[in-house]
Amino acid sequence: MNNYLAKLWEISRKPERLIVGLMSGTSLDGLDICLCKVSGSGNNSKIEVIKFTTKEYSTPLRDRIRAIQSKEQVRARELTILHTELAGRYASWILDSLNDWGIDPDKVDLIASHGQTIYHAPAQLEEEEHATLQIVDGDHIAQKSGIITIFDFRQKHTAVGGEGAPLAGIFDEVLFRHQEKHRLLLNLGGIANFTWLPSHKTGEPILTSDTGPANTLINEAMQKYFDQPFDDQGEVAASGTVHSELVRYILLEPYFRKAFSKTTGQEDFRLEFIENLMEGHGIELAKKEDLVASLTAVTSQSISRAFDEIVGDQEFECFVSGGGIHNRTLMNDLKERNPNATYKDIEDLGISADAKEAAMMAFFANELVTGEGFSIPGVTEEKIHLGKISLPG
CATH class of the missing domain: 3.30.420.40 (ATPase, nucleotide binding domain)
Incomplete structure (x- = not known):
């Protein structure tokens, strides 16, 4: 058996997990990095934010992302390069943050990466399907950080007929109703x-x-x-x-x-x-x-x-x-x-305004690994899991 699959099984059986949640929104302020302790699953989920920081994007990097974000036509080469390059930056920023916090990366169970939204396209015609695209490759984050990475959370939502956004309702109902x-x-x-x-x-x-x-x-x-x-x-x-x-x-x-x-x-x-x-x-x-x-x-x-x-x-x-x-x-x-x-x-x-969306990614990653998933009101009664799993090595 793949050693990381065995590790993932062990992680799923733990009473609580240490998960790094990542969020970069359309405003391009930077990458929010949130270290969370998550226990339980489903309606019994509990989440505690341990550490939080934001790695601000440089002006040149922000301009490069803006040049391909929400555009009808973009340079495919630059989009492809940023898909990989941002993943490397994410991994480095995660490791730097863990070092600053005095946290051994080996103690982190999962990384949960939302990625960078490049285009959001809810269906305009009956024959169309809802579509959304987030870049930042999970394999590169996992390989460079050495930590199992969950990413691309919105695709399953569109696959079952949702628009891919917003995802916050699931998180908010479980934790704050x-x-x-x-x-x-x-x-x-x-x-x-x-x-x-x-x-x-x-x-x-x-x-x-x-x-x-x-x-x-x-x-x-x-x-x-x-x-x-x-x-x-x-x-x-x-x-x-x-x-x-x-x-x-x-x-x-x-x-x-x-x-x-x-x-x-x-x-x-x-x-x-x-x-x-x-x-x-x-x-x-x-x-x-x-x-x-x-x-x-x-x-x-x-x-x-x-x-x-x-x-x-x-x-x-x-x-x-x-x-x-x-x-x-x-x-x-x-x-x-x-x-x-x-x-x-x-x-x-129990959560800061700036950390909420990054913590939400940790919540979804935890559910993928440990829970039965959630139904999407108005979309499907079937319980689904959001995210894809990337193993280092």
Whole structure:
């Protein structure tokens, strides 16, 4: 028997596992590395974040990824090279982080790598299938780190008829649903997504969905006009004036009229599209800060519309994660628009805002190795496992 298969069997029988979760979102801030202790499986899963860090992408690397991300046409050679190159960087960053934390790599049971989303393509026509593509090769991570690696989590979701996103609903329901209280977990990455968790006692199903752009349009505008990767604390938006007509035209786009649950990506929301819309409607802004302010308003208003439609006038606790939580202008606007929400620190749930999505990858890897899997509401009642396994050697 392959020694690593035997090791994998032993790992599956342990009372708890030490798993490194990895996440790099569409906003391209960098690689989130989360060391987690995971026990149990299914609805009995428990997860504890031990260590967390982010390895920021250099500007040249970020530009190279951006050149192939969410584009109709890309250079196949560069995509292929990055698929391998990023895996090598991931492995090095993992080993460096473990060294910094004083953790022997031999003590780590699994690596759980989301990869880098390059293109997300929910079916537009009945004869099409949902498709999504994440690069960063698991074999290279496993070989260079010496640690069994689970990767490519979204493909099984599309294989059974799902759109491949968002995946957070499974994780959120198991770990954060409350017996008495309604909760909503909102993630503000490049794209905004939420999980609505009505209290257990209602017996109502959960709902998870994207709402539209969170940081992606804001970041593009900041990069193009201010030579900054993002709007730090929302200060640029705060110095601008929201152009209400521009916001209205953006929110009239077809995506926002689709029923929940739905997914999207940068393929649907690019700055080029916004600028073409402005030109088509003859919209001119007094200053570039007004563009950032307006794009921030698009994020807050599209999220608030989702809250109104899904939650209505019910009171609920709202826990926010992702990079957008650091944008004060965005967060203040969300709070003003949603008076029925009590905003709470997600750390009250035992996990940090920045670490949540990387920890979620560790959760899925644990389930693949030890559990019976999960059904996907609205997609399949069959229990499935997410991810592929790569063995070193």
